[in-house]
Amino acid sequence: MTQQQNVLDLKGLRVDRGGVPVLDIPSFSLSENEFVSLIGPNGAGKSTLLLSLLGLIKRSSGTVSYRGREIVNSADWLKVRRSIAMVLQEPLLFDATVFDNVASGLKIRGMGRGEIKSRVTSYLERFRLADMAQRSARKLSGGEARRVSLARAFAVEPEVILFDEPFANLDPPTRQALTEDMDEVIRDRGIAAILVTHDQSEALRMSQRIVVMNGGRIVQEGPPAGVMNHPVNEFVANFVGMETILEGEVVGNRFQQMTVKVAGCEIDTVGEAQPGALVYCCIRPENVTVSTTTAGKKSSARNHFAGRVAGIASMGPFLKLRLDCGFPLTAYVTRESFAELALFEGKEIFASFKATSVHVIGRRAA
Numbered sequence: 194m195t196q197q198q199n200v201l202d203l204k205g206l207r208v209d210r211g212g213v214p215v216l217d218i219p220s221f222s223l224s225e226n227e228f229v230s231l232i233g234p235n236g237a238g239k240s241t242l243l244l245s246l247l248g249l250i251k252r253s254s255g256t257v258s259y260r261g262r263e264i265v266n267s268a269d270w271l272k273v274r275r276s277i278a279m280v281l282q283e284p285l286l287f288d289a290t291v292f293d294n295v296a297s298g299l300k301i302r303g304m305g306r307g308e309i310k311s312r313v314t315s316y317l318e319r320f321r322l323a324d325m326a327q328r329s330a331r332k333l334s335g336g337e338a339r340r341v342s343l344a345r346a347f348a349v350e351p352e353v354i355l356f357d358e359p360f361a362n363l364d365p366p367t368r369q370a371l372t373e374d375m376d377e378v379i380r381d382r383g384i385a386a387i388l389v390t391h392d393q394s395e396a397l398r399m400s401q402r403i404v405v406m407n408g409g410r411i412v413q414e415g416p417p418a419g420v421m422n423h424p425v426n427e428f429v430a431n432f433v434g435m436e437t438i439l440e441g442e443v444v445g446n447r448f449q450q451m452t453v454k455v456a457g458c459e460i461d462t463v464g465e466a467q468p469g470a471l472v473y474c475c476i477r478p479e480n481v482t483v484s485t486t487t488a489g490k491k492s493s494a495r496n497h498f499a500g501r502v503a504g505i506a507s508m509g510p511f512l513k514l515r516l517d518c519g520f521p522l523t524a525y526v527t528r529e530s531f532a533e534l535a536l537f538e539g540k541e542i543f544a545s546f547k548a549t550s551v552h553v554i555g556r557r558a559a
């Protein structure tokens with residue numbers, strides 16, 4: 194396997210805003226073809242990190258390198274910014290036609306008219322804007338304006354693209370359609386990307402790595418399922434929610450009754466993905482039933498697995514059980530059920546959950 198080169202590297206970064214330290218990141222890298230999501234509460238420093246990667250904010254200390262070469266002066270930054278595009282929550286379109294907006298980055302780069310026409314036409318088509326080319330960008334809906342801003346960013350064919358909540362405040366179907374179109378172009382062209390998002394399913398679906406930020410620091414980073422299932426501290430656990438997230442592959446689909454293979458086990462779910470599709474199965478702990486007999490098999494739950502209690506944590510009125518069923522599963526039980534079932538660490542149990550309680554999300558290959 195060939196080693197992926199780092200496109201961006203950041204070392205010892207500190208940023209102060211209004212005299213207050215807001216970012217302290219010892220190291221952060223983005224490699225070729227990688228898609229990273231940055232998540233964290235308001236004010237965590239996500240946008241400041243993106244601005245730092247573009248040299249658009251003053252650093253108190255630290256270095257940024259592009260393809261292994263440190264960016265030292267403004268001429269270097271200008272050059273690097275030609276390879277990096279940024280899409281903001283606010284589309285910030287010019288008072289011109291859709292075509293001219295999408296062409297703007299190419300004109301700045303001194304591209305010839307003929308080439309601009311064919312490049313813009315192709316990106317207008319990719320982002321389903323072909324019939325709006327001559328419309329004024331000021332007369333677009335919010336969703337259409339976001340499409341134009343995406344087409345404009347991708348038209349320069351960047352090596353890296355930074356997204357700062359580009360789909361915030363859009364209705365779910367529009368958001369879904371836009372992320373799908375964007376994802377297709379990113380994969381096709383092998384662009385490295387960083388997405389700031391408050392939508393965790395979006396982060397799961399799109400990224401190979403999730404970076405969780407809080408108070409200007411990176412508190413955890415890693416493959417999505419790792420971060421979601423093994424939070425390093427209480428802050429991450431509370432922030433990412435506490436669902437079980439399992440990596441799987443669809444192995445069967447009959448009338449939307451979908452079977453997903455997870456760590457050698459088959460989980461019944463519902464959905465439209467076809468065999469071969471890579472997915473995450475997300476299961477909320479309150480939807481998992483624990484019993485000590487196989488009686489649960491007579492219920493309407495489609496999924497039954499034998500396992501054992503691997504860990505117990507107190508959560509106020511109830512207990513959180515970590516179960517090992519050949520794959521990890523988290524369940525909540527009341528203190529009463531815990532006593533009735535005489536549970537203890539190591540005890541063999543049966544875990545059940547319904548096919549309809551599994552939330553299936555598509556995923557990228559690692």
Ligand SMILES: Nc1ncnc2c1ncn2[C@@H]1O[C@H](COP(=O)(O)OP(=O)(O)OP(=O)(O)O)[C@@H](O)[C@H]1O
Nearest residue numbers: 210211215233234235236237238239240241242389
């Ligand atoms: N223009 C500014 N002047 C001074 N401080 C700022 C400025 N912009 C942001 N900050 C501060 O910098 C810190 C990081 O803000 P940043 O916008 O990077 O966070 P974020 O994680 O992107 O938040 P959000 O999710 O709300 O967009 C916050 O404490 C914020 O108050």
